[in-house]
Amino acid sequence: MEIIGKFLEVDRSYLYSNSSEKNRDNTHVWCAEGIELQMKDLKEFLFERFSREMEKLKRFEVIHVPRVDDLPVCAKAEKELQELQAVQSFIIVPMIYGGSLVGFWGFDSVRTEKTWIEQDITMLRIISEIFVNALEHRRKAEMLQKAYDKLEVRVLERTVELLKTNELLKGEIAGHKRAKEELKKYEIVISQMTDLLYICDSKGNVVFVNHMFEKLTGHQPEEFLGKSFALLFDKENLKKATDAYTRTMEGESPQYELYFRNTNILCEHKSLPLRDENGNTIGVIGIARDVTERRRMEDILRKTNQTLRALISASPVAIIVLDSYGHIKMWNLSAEAMFGWTEKELMNHPLPVMLKGK
Numbered sequence: 001m002e003i004i005g006k007f008l009e010v011d012r013s014y015l016y017s018n019s020s021e022k023n024r025d026n027t028h029v030w031c032a033e034g035i036e037l038q039m040k041d042l043k044e045f046l047f048e049r050f051s052r053e054m055e056k057l058k059r060f061e062v063i064h065v066p067r068v069d070d071l072p073v074c075a076k077a078e079k080e081l082q083e084l085q086a087v088q089s090f091i092i093v094p095m096i097y098g099g100s101l102v103g104f105w106g107f108d109s110v111r112t113e114k115t116w117i118e119q120d121i122t123m124l125r126i127i128s129e130i131f132v133n134a135l136e137h138r139r140k141a142e143m144l145q146k147a148y149d150k151l152e153v154r155v156l157e158r159t160v161e162l163l164k165t166n167e168l169l170k171g172e173i174a175g176h177k178r179a180k181e182e183l184k185k186y187e188i189v190i191s192q193m194t195d196l197l198y199i200c201d202s203k204g205n206v207v208f209v210n211h212m213f214e215k216l217t218g219h220q221p222e223e224f225l226g227k228s229f230a231l232l233f234d235k236e237n238l239k240k241a242t243d244a245y246t247r248t249m250e251g252e253s254p255q256y257e258l259y260f261r262n263t264n265i266l267c268e269h270k271s272l273p274l275r276d277e278n279g280n281t282i283g284v285i286g287i288a289r290d291v292t293e294r295r296r297m298e299d300i301l302r303k304t305n306q307t308l309r310a311l312i313s314a315s316p317v318a319i320i321v322l323d324s325y326g327h328i329k330m331w332n333l334s335a336e337a338m339f340g341w342t343e344k345e346l347m348n349h350p351l352p353v354m355l356k357g358k
Helices: 001-005 044-049 052-060 074-083 119-168 178-193 212-216 235-249 292-314 333-339
Strands: 012-018 026-031 061-066 088-098 100-109 196-201 206-209 255-259 266-275 281-290 318-324 329-332
Touching: 001 012, 001 119, 001 318, 088 119, 100 119, 119 196, 119 266, 119 281, 119 292, 178 206, 196 212, 212 281, 235 255, 235 266
Parallel strands: none
Antiparallel strands: 012 026, 012 100, 061 088, 088 100, 196 206, 196 281, 255 266, 266 281, 318 329
């Protein structure tokens, strides 16, 4: 918000985004140095301030008011709220996702009156689209992670129960039909998991894996039952795996990421100490989840941020960004063409600046 605010040479920017989830919304504001926003509740203030404009935003229209003094008489209340914040000009851009209005992005000019040209408005629409897509990707990733975390806890708890039940069944009469039926239910749950469930004994030997073992490691389960997990990893990842195994046997519950040797699939691991009825640690039980796609999505978000910077760099308008001390931090190609100095020459110099030979 600060970068865009400085780029547009405004004094204040604010963002409101909502979600289909009950009671979830986000409101953010940035003010230039020396500019304040006096209100108790930002969400309530924004909706009161822009009550007339909400219908236009719902039609995906940009609200552009170059001069607050020119607002009509019917907008007296809104005009007074704008003047309360000393706003002379403002523009509001709708945030659209999936054909619906999910929020808006506003910019105020307090010190001077300002008119945004069509090129600025088009760029703001593009930036708004990039920003809202990034927000939605992050929101969905967070929702998915929460769902997975809850499932993991439930699965681990049920798995421990299954192991204890299975040990009891070995020493009892084969006629306990009900117990067998319950055991079958747990086996079905494990067979439907999309994560790898594994158990290692106190010596680091694999004693149980579910059907995902072959998909993630490239090996048949029979090849590793009773063998050390060390054969699954290269030197670098084995060091991490061994450290995590040791910590788990000492009572910790670490979370870490490892690549399997044959498939080069990146997995997120969570492990817990496996204890007997006396509380003694007898092994390690864990879950490994393929996060290769998640990391790819995170890379897409990083590239989206790079696209935003590229838009600023390629703008035909000369753009200069200064830090709080007045030192140059960005000087795009249009600024170089207009003033004749390269970004390398001016970086970290204060304005105004006169370099030798210029």
